Amino acid sequence: MAEQIIAKGLEGVVASETALGYVDGERGRLFYRGYDIHDLADEGTYAEGLYLLWKDALPTRSELSEFRDGLARQRGIRGELVDILRSLPADTTPMGALRTAISADASFDSESDDNSPGANQRKAARLVARVPTIIAAFHRVREGLDPVEPDPSLSQAADFLRMLRDEEPREVEATALDTSLLLYLEHGLNASTFTCRVIASTLSDLHSAITGGISALKGSLHGGANQKAMEMLLEIGSVENAEPWVDEALGGKKKIMGFGHRVYRTEDPRATVLRRMSAELSSSLGEPKWHEIARRVEETMLDRKGIDCNVDFYCATVYYTLGIPLDLYTPLFAAGRMGGWCGHVMEQHADNRLIRPRAEYVGRRDREYTPIDER
Numbered sequence: 001m002a003e004q005i006i007a008k009g010l011e012g013v014v015a016s017e018t019a020l021g022y023v024d025g026e027r028g029r030l031f032y033r034g035y036d037i038h039d040l041a042d043e044g045t046y047a048e049g050l051y052l053l054w055k056d057a058l059p060t061r062s063e064l065s066e067f068r069d070g071l072a073r074q075r076g077i078r079g080e081l082v083d084i085l086r087s088l089p090a091d092t093t094p095m096g097a098l099r100t101a102i103s104a105d106a107s108f109d110s111e112s113d114d115n116s117p118g119a120n121q122r123k124a125a126r127l128v129a130r131v132p133t134i135i136a137a138f139h140r141v142r143e144g145l146d147p148v149e150p151d152p153s154l155s156q157a158a159d160f161l162r163m164l165r166d167e168e169p170r171e172v173e174a175t176a177l178d179t180s181l182l183l184y185l186e187h188g189l190n191a192s193t194f195t196c197r198v199i200a201s202t203l204s205d206l207h208s209a210i211t212g213g214i215s216a217l218k219g220s221l222h223g224g225a226n227q228k229a230m231e232m233l234l235e236i237g238s239v240e241n242a243e244p245w246v247d248e249a250l251g252g253k254k255k256i257m258g259f260g261h262r263v264y265r266t267e268d269p270r271a272t273v274l275r276r277m278s279a280e281l282s283s284s285l286g287e288p289k290w291h292e293i294a295r296r297v298e299e300t301m302l303d304r305k306g307i308d309c310n311v312d313f314y315c316a317t318v319y320y321t322l323g324i325p326l327d328l329y330t331p332l333f334a335a336g337r338m339g340g341w342c343g344h345v346m347e348q349h350a351d352n353r354l355i356r357p358r359a360e361y362v363g364r365r366d367r368e369y370t371p372i373d374e375r
């Protein structure tokens with residue numbers, strides 16, 4: 001047999017075509033449907049990015065408001081879903097709760113097993129609309145509080161913060177969260193998106209694919225890194241401690257969370273936006289210390305290893321400044337990525353081929369079977 005080349009971690013393997021997002025790892029650029037993420041983040045909103053991703057066009061003002069209103073009207077979640085969230089053990093992680101809630105939501109969705117383009121679009125809209133409500137409701141019930149009903153007049157980000165705190169956020173807070181969701185929206189064939197596409201390629205349904213995507217995102221080498229990055233900054237605790245802390249961690253061969261990337265060979269373009277937001281927010285909303293510690297960690301990593309930070313690093317300080325509980329950082333990544341995952345499932349279903357790679361067998365061969373009584 002011809003010699004097989006094994007790409008461990010599928011590094012460098014092109015496993016699919018997509019017209020959704022393009023990650024230019026060499027130049028450190030990211031495009032949604034051909035539009036530079038920096039232009040979208042400067043001018044646009046999550047809803048606009050989502051419209052672009054799903055419909056392959058920038059919306060007019062009226063198209064955008066109709067699209068946004070349509071999503072906002074579907075934000076409410078069923079009482080049964082809240083009951084399920086309430087019934088989970090107290091130490092359930094929010095990512096675990098979200099995974100369970102999306103899987104359970106399928107049972108209440110009459111179109112759950114319908115993979116037609118129309119049903120997929122309707123289910124995708126329902127999922128994107130409901131995820132922030134589920135996250136906020138889970139947080140409230142675990143705190144012994146009642147969930148707050150959504151307010152469709154607000155943007156998704158503003159309404160999430162309101163449902164979390166039972167108080168309307170400031171505009172600057174809602175805008176920062178909205179931009180982070182836009183930056184998380186789509187990122188090519190990352191591990192969670194690939195998981196969604198593998199599941200969709202068996203002609204399984206959207207909810208099943210998304211449940212798998214959430215499970216993949218949960219890990220600390222992927223979406224879990226934003227929470228871990230903030231835990232690290234809290235442990236470092238002061239600007240003076242940043243350099244020795246990083247040196248000791250690197251000396252112990254530890255990975256520094258929020259740094260490095262499989263595809264980018266230069267700075268993650270999303271980190272550029274989030275660093276600026278983190279600086280602005282930390283000086284306008286309160287404690288600049290965490291941003292300063294982050295800066296020192298970043299400088300040390302560049303000096304010692306030449307490794308740039310990724311999207312999750314400054315997202316951590318942005319979310320911390322917004323007062324979001326640490327273990328909701330990764331669920332918010334999921335809320336943003338939901339639009340991208342759904343886009344990829346729809347793309348996969350529209351032009352499907354079962355994804356089924358092979359493994360190089362390295363085990364023993366041709367062993368003689370011994371009947372059980374003779375072993």
Ligand code: COA
Pocket residue numbers: 009220221222223225254255256257258259260261262263305307310311312
């Ligand atoms: N901290 C310290 N060293 C790192 C590092 C990090 N965060 N990321 C990469 N490196 C080093 C590795 O130790 C390795 O060095 P070596 O060649 O001397 O052994 C080299 O850079 C290559 O790293 P590797 O883990 O093989 O790269 P990868 O493509 O498999 O990993 C990540 C990509 C994202 C998994 C990796 O950078 C990582 O674990 N980062 C931390 C988690 C994180 O922030 N994830 C979110 C990604 S958006």
